[in-house]
Structures are given as structure tokens and as C-alpha cells.
Amino acid sequence: MPEKIYTMSSKTEFASKLGLIAATVGSAVGLGNIWRFPAQTQEGGGSAFLLLYMACVFLLGIPAMLAEFSLGRGTKSDAISSFKVYTPKRPWWLVGYLGVVASLAIIAFYTVVEGWTLEYLYESITGNLFDGVGTTHKETFFTGKMAEYINTDSRLIIFVIVCVAVNALVLLGGVQKGIERLSNWLMPVLFVFLLILMCVSLSLPNAIEGVVYFLQPDFSKINAEVVFGALGQAFFSLSLGILCLVTYASYYPKDTKMPQVSMIVVLSSVLVAVMVGLVIFPAVKSFGLDSGSLEGATLVFVTLPDIFSRLPFPQLWAVLFFVLLAVAAITSCVSIAEVPIAVLQDHFKMSRTKAVLIVLIPMMFVSMVTALSFGSLSDLTFFGMTLFDIFDFVSANILLPFISLLVCIYVGWVLPKNFFKDEVSNHGMLRTPLGNISVCLVRYFVPFLTAIVLVYGLL
Ligand code: PHE
Numbered sequence: 001m002p003e004k005i006y007t008m009s010s011k012t013e014f015a016s017k018l019g020l021i022a023a024t025v026g027s028a029v030g031l032g033n034i035w036r037f038p039a040q041t042q043e044g045g046g047s048a049f050l051l052l053y054m055a056c057v058f059l060l061g062i063p064a065m066l067a068e069f070s071l072g073r074g075t076k077s078d079a080i081s082s083f084k085v086y087t088p089k090r091p092w093w094l095v096g097y098l099g100v101v102a103s104l105a106i107i108a109f110y111t112v113v114e115g116w117t118l119e120y121l122y123e124s125i126t127g128n129l130f131d132g133v134g135t136t137h138k139e140t141f142f143t144g145k146m147a148e149y150i151n152t153d154s155r156l157i158i159f160v161i162v163c164v165a166v167n168a169l170v171l172l173g174g175v176q177k178g179i180e181r182l183s184n185w186l187m188p189v190l191f192v193f194l195l196i197l198m199c200v201s202l203s204l205p206n207a208i209e210g211v212v213y214f215l216q217p218d219f220s221k222i223n224a225e226v227v228f229g230a231l232g233q234a235f236f237s238l239s240l241g242i243l244c245l246v247t248y249a250s251y252y253p254k255d256t257k258m259p260q261v262s263m264i265v266v267l268s269s270v271l272v273a274v275m276v277g278l279v280i281f282p283a284v285k286s287f288g289l290d291s292g293s294l295e296g297a298t299l300v301f302v303t304l305p306d307i308f309s310r311l312p313f314p315q316l317w318a319v320l321f322f323v324l325l326a327v328a329a330i331t332s333c334v335s336i337a338e339v340p341i342a343v344l345q346d347h348f349k350m351s352r353t354k355a356v357l358i359v360l361i362p363m364m365f366v367s368m369v370t371a372l373s374f375g376s377l378s379d380l381t382f383f384g385m386t387l388f389d390i391f392d393f394v395s396a397n398i399l400l401p402f403i404s405l406l407v408c409i410y411v412g413w414v415l416p417k418n419f420f421k422d423e424v425s426n427h428g429m430l431r432t433p434l435g436n437i438s439v440c441l442v443r444y445f446v447p448f449l450t451a452i453v454l455v456y457g458l459l
Helices: 017-028 031-043 047-075 093-126 138-150 153-172 174-202 207-215 224-237 244-249 258-286 298-309 314-347 352-374 387-414 419-424 433-458
Strands: none
Touching (some): 017 174, 031 224, 153 174, 258 298, 258 419, 298 314, 387 433
């Protein structure tokens, strides 16, 4: 593969409009929607959480996304250089470094769950996942399997290596031939597989109970902690805050209709989250599983295999689901890694291959250590959280909203007065109400509200 150095003058771009949308949707729709969302919904009391999540996505997410898009396409630069184009003498580029730190923190735990996903996919294909399912008590069978898979150090490490290797292959292919081509193929697969699983789940007896639990709002469950969780989940699931969307938008052609792209990305992300809810909760209620006692990671890796085992053709559903999860994980993980890689390429003028290796090889070791949070390092805790929990909590709940807030202040107040409006409307070529409303939201509403939620959440 010939190496290409992308400088700002020969800036690479996505090859097609569809590819650009697929790549950005691919970044947004990931483990955040399929693995993190159901767990958070469960903890946040079902539909109350869903409602708050939607409010955060539409009111804060869209303007914050347009702010990142504008900064990226308007400067055609990576996460750090984009802050130097208009304000070279002021320290705003520190926000860029913060974005890079956040992206590395996410990679550190994201690759672990991606590793589990690949392991589950492998075990589903070989059929091992269901080996001996009739022999022990069903309720504990899959908890035992998960323990076997994720508590064994050697297995954890092997699958982290496999997962980093898969990401490296895509990233070495570059923006067009790697990221764009992969997303073009795989995003439609993801939607089709999810639709099939949703139909299966909704056709189970008593599925309606789960639908009601998930969709009927119960306002009494809303409190500061749930709002804080919903905000973090909204920013995480939209890929906001690590300047990943700044990086991707720097590959957008100048005539890209960014308000339209933002709407497609946001709607896809919400749609996938809702569809995942409609796969999980109806099935949980239908089989009378005690979803209350299941928390976090286990919802997808224990409850779903359990559900599949009660259906005809369990192996088929398991393969379908873990392919879907792997697709979502890979297209997102490459977008997270693209942030530091683009910085090394553009800002530090390295070749693509060197940049990919410099980011991924050290991160592979960090991820291995994080993975051991479930194995031999499970006793290593700070404030009651394992290394894995810390990376998850600090990045999603604190860093992402905080950095998004700074980006909105920068775009809304520091850049030239008309910068944002010009970018969103393609210099007046697009007549979009979203543009005008967003200016106001980016300047006042998003920074103010995000700050309040952050402060309350941390108190
Ligand atoms: N949005 C991705 C997901 O939901 C995660 C992500 C976060 C990707 C931040 C890029 C930036 O899985």
C-alpha cells in the first residue's frame, strides 16, 4: 500500500456523499447505542431515561454536532490544527490536545468490549456459546460463560490483539479505501440485521410488556443523576467531544449540506438505540428474566445469548447479533482512532502508516491492561471503580460534555462572528432554519445547559 502524506493543501476527502454519510453514521452508531444504551436505560429507569436522552440528543447534540462539523470543514484541519487556523497565538489548541486525550481514554475501554464482541462472534460461529446449555441452570449458564470468556487473562489479551489488528487494517487503508468503503458496505447490513432481530423479539408472547416498560414515560424516575447519565450517553452516542467529527468533517467537500448530514446521523443513532431497546426489553419481559438484577455489561453479553437459546435456531440469532455488534464497534473504533492519527499526519507531518502504528501499538498494551480489570486486576479500584469503569466514566460523562462545551464557546464566541452561520449555510447557498436556530443554541443554550448538568452531576 503506497503511503500518502496528506497535508492541508492536498487534503483527502470522502469520495461520495453516501460514503461520507455512511462513515459518519458508522462513527455514531456503535457500542454506545447497542451495548451502553440498554444498560444505561436499565439503570435510569427505562423510558424516563429514553426521554431525557432524546431531549439531550435533539436540543444539545445537533447544535454541538454542527459546531464540530463547521470547525472541521471550515478549517480543513485535524483536531489540534483546527484551533490554530484562526487563533494561532491563543491557547485554544489545548482543547485539541484534550480531545486527543479523551479519544485515547475511549480507545482504552472501547477495544476491550470490541474484543469481547469478536470473541462472542467466534464462539457463536463455532457453536461453543451454546455448548452444554441444557446441562446447568439456565439463569446462571451464560453468566458462567461470560466469566469464562472475560475473566481469563490469556483470552482477554488474545482478543484485544485481534481487535486492534482489525482496526489497524481498516485504518491503514486510509480514509476512502478503508473507512469509507467499510462503512458503505457494513452500515446497511447493520440496519437489516437489527430489523430482523427486532421483528423476532416483538413477535414473542407478552412482548408488549417490554415495549410499555421501554416506551411509556415515567417522569417520577427523573433525577439529577439520570439527567447526568443521559447527557453523557447522548454525547457518547453521537461521537461528540473528542473532535472526531471535526476530523471527519475536515474530509467533507465544501458543498456538503451539513445540517442534512447532522439530521441523518442523529436520527440513525436514535433509531438504532430505540430498535435495540425493542430487541432487548420485549424479550427480557417475555421470558420473565429478571432484568433488574442485570447491570451494565452483562445485559448484552448474558441476557441476549440466554434469549437466543430459548428461540429456535439459537446459533443463527447469535451470529446475526454479534456480527451486527462487531460492525458497529469497528466503524466507531476506527473513527475514534482517526483523531490522534489525523493529528500525527497533518500536524506532525507523519506518513499514514507510521501514524497508525504509533497510535495503535501503545494503545494495544493500554487496552490489555484495561481488559484485565475483569481478570487479575479486578481488585485494583479507585473510588470503587475499576480501570475500565474509570475510562468509561471519565471520558463519556465528564470529558465529552466538557470538551463539547468548549468547542461551542470557541465556535460561537471566539471565531469570526459569521463563521458558524456561513459554514452551516454553505455561505448562504442553503436556506436552512436549523442554521439560524443553531447559532443561538451554540452560543448560549448548549454551553449553559451542559455546564449546569456537569456541575450538578459532579457534586
Ligand atoms: N459514538 C460511538 C458509539 O456510540 C462512540 C464514539 C464516541 C465514537 C466518541 C467517536 C467518538 O459507540
